[in-house]
Amino acid sequence: MPAQTAPTTRLHDFVRGKLVSRGRLAAPGGGRHAGRGTEMKPGRSADSGTQHRLPSEILIKILSYLDASSLLCISHVSKLFHHLANDDVIWQKIYQSEFGVWKPTLVGDVEVKDNRPDAEGPAAGRWKMMYFRIMAGCEVKTWRKQLRNISPHTGLPRQTELVLRNLNVSWELTLCSKLGERMTWEKSQGFFFESSVIFRWSGVNSLKYHHISSIHLYAVRKKTWKSFEARSCWRSLMLKLDTKTHPHHFIGYDGLIKLLLLPPDIVIGIWRGQNCVAFVMVSLHFHKLVEKSLLGSPACPYFEPADPLPPDNSDPALGLHGYSLHFVLHNTATEIMSAHFHRLSCSTVHIQRGLVELRVINRSNLSQHRPLSGSIKLPWKSQELEGAIENCCIMSLTLLDEFQKPFWCVSSPVYITARRNVPSWDYNGDHFLMNYRNPDGEVKMMLVWLKEQKQFFLVSLTVYVAVAKVNKRFSREYGSRTGPLGGPAASRGPGSLQVQ
Known part of the structure; x- marks a missing residue:
């Protein structure tokens, strides 16, 4: 050139x-x-x-x-x-x-x-x-x-990590201050798992958190075509958060770091006593991650097109049926729990607070309870210092519909809180709650800490899906036993819901 x-x-x-x-x-x-x-x-x-x-x-x-x-x-x-x-x-x-x-x-x-x-x-x-x-x-x-090679357990492409690496995709984080300054972290450390990836940026701690006005995450594709110079690249906007209006709260701390959560998937480590940013973590689910990383623009993220449903002649009165769940609790180093649940359903649907309930692990069924390996903590590292925040980890959830297509996908930090005055005839230990919520649904978990074994047990897991999300997925808007125009309920499409 x-x-x-x-x-x-x-x-x-x-x-x-x-x-x-x-x-x-x-x-x-x-x-x-x-x-x-x-x-x-x-x-x-x-x-x-x-x-x-x-x-x-x-x-x-x-x-x-x-x-x-x-x-x-x-x-x-x-x-x-x-x-x-x-x-x-x-x-x-x-x-x-x-x-x-x-x-x-x-x-x-x-x-x-x-x-x-x-x-x-x-x-x-x-x-x-x-x-x-x-x-x-x-x-x-x-x-x-x-990406056509799909895992039967997760419903996701098996080679997402390989495709991203072969295409030379990296991720950049830009922090904008209220004074108009911009700080970009180009080098990140990635931790890949079966259905999600965690990226962590660290090494610069001169910017105070309360000075940050917005956070931008970009997927960056380094060009290798002959018409481009080596420096050329393409940026695809992954997310943009306005810290002045976005809700946030502290979820844990140790002797050096306070951990701040910006839903849905950003964690910021702040040096105690200084309020300077030590590191930033972002958790991303694999669902459409390649498309989001390549097909967005520097100013606008990729929007997933509607996926047409296969024909289905099942009786809609059954509600949700044949759903599957791939559920993982992990941190940046290890998996704390990984499980796959089949044949999830809810018959004659009862809706509370606009949510439909899928009970995955029943508290009264001891055979369903799952032990967790290791402790619940989130390791961190910034420059030469490192540590771990107790009672925090990452939850990666993939809910597959009756056609075994990804229906609700989440990868987000979660944390446990103590639950008091809970009688238990099955376990002699302390009870804890771990919850997650976004506009598409909720996840509620109950854990028991067994002091003698020094181990957590997951004794209850319930997934709640927003009725609006279900009806949008199946192109229906049902709020009663009759259709939106007063027609009979038999005219419903697959998976549509009725409120009782």
């Missing part, structure tokens, strides 16, 4: 400043403060005025030296740059540098038609569309084929 000229460098700096100030690009030098990120406005900056006074032909010439990823980022800066960054001459150059001279071909099962600018019909955006259609077609077909 030709060396950048002085105007190109100035344009690059200007655009990067714009993107950083608007939260669409991480500041350079991961782990360091990037300075005040106040928004630059036309007329208030010499660079801004210079770039907008340049003729379009010169700007297009400058933009022609950028790669595809940089062009997409620049297109978010302003209407002017959005228009210029979609110029067909630029994208034709990018296309031909990657694939050579245009020729009709088949990519997977999709035919690439004659979309050249000189073909009949409007030409605007055709080279860009062709480039991404072929690039996506080549790669998506490959990794989707690898």
Whole structure:
């Protein structure tokens, strides 16, 4: 690629400043403060005025030296740059540098038609569309084929970790302060399990938690295609939390660290006495993790399309039936418990608080009770210091519907609390509760600590699924014994619910 000229460098700096100030690009030098990120406005900056006074032909010439990823980022800066960054001459150059001279071909099962600018019909955006259609077609077909190998226990692809590693995907965490500063942690430590992965960032502790305004998590794909420079990459936004409005609470501590939970899946370790961030942990479920990591954009996360249901002639009066649950309690080092439960159901459905109950482990059935291996704790490490927060761990839950498709997937930190005045004729020990809740449902667990054995037993596990989620899944809205228009209940689709 030709060396950048002085105007190109100035344009690059200007655009990067714009993107950083608007939260669409991480500041350079991961782990360091990037300075005040106040928004630059036309007329208030010499660079801004210079770039907008340049003729379009010169700007297009400058933009022609950028790669595809940089062009997409620049297109978010302003209407002017959005228009210029979609110029067909630029994208034709990018296309031909990657694939050579245009020729009709088949990519997977999709035919690439004659979309050249000189073909009949409007030409605007055709080279860009062709480039991404072929690039996506080549790669998506490959990794989707690898993800077809489904585990019967989890209902998830077996090779999620392998696909992510082969595609050179990493994860970056950006913390934005109330003063406009941005701190990006590029290097993370990953802990992969059967249905989830935990990422931990540490090593920089100069930012106080109460100064943080928002948290951004990106999946980063390092480009290896020949038309890209080594530094080029694609960012897919995984989540964004506003700490000023998002609920949070402390869930544990040791002699050095206080642990703060930001639902659903972020844990922040804070140095006691300093209130500075020591580390951040994020737990991600494997369900659609590859799609979320590759198919999102720097500004918008990937949204899962509706998955059509297979035909089913079962009697809807049975409620939920034939469900399965893969349930894991673990930390960053070991699995504390892993189990798979079949044939979960609830017959004539009774709904309380808008939730339908699936009883997994019954407290009165001793044969269902499960021992936990080891203690419940969450290890942490920051620079040369390390420790473990007692009574905290990660819960990874995969609820499969009657078609053995993932229906509700959760990977989130949980913690235990003492339960008082609970008589038990089966166990002589202390009782504890471990609960989880989000808009899609709840999980309630009861544990008993046996002092002599020095071991926890899980004696009760109940999963509650929101009626709204069930009816949305089956494209129904039933709130009584009759349909939404007063029709008979027999017109319900599979899995729809009735309130009694």
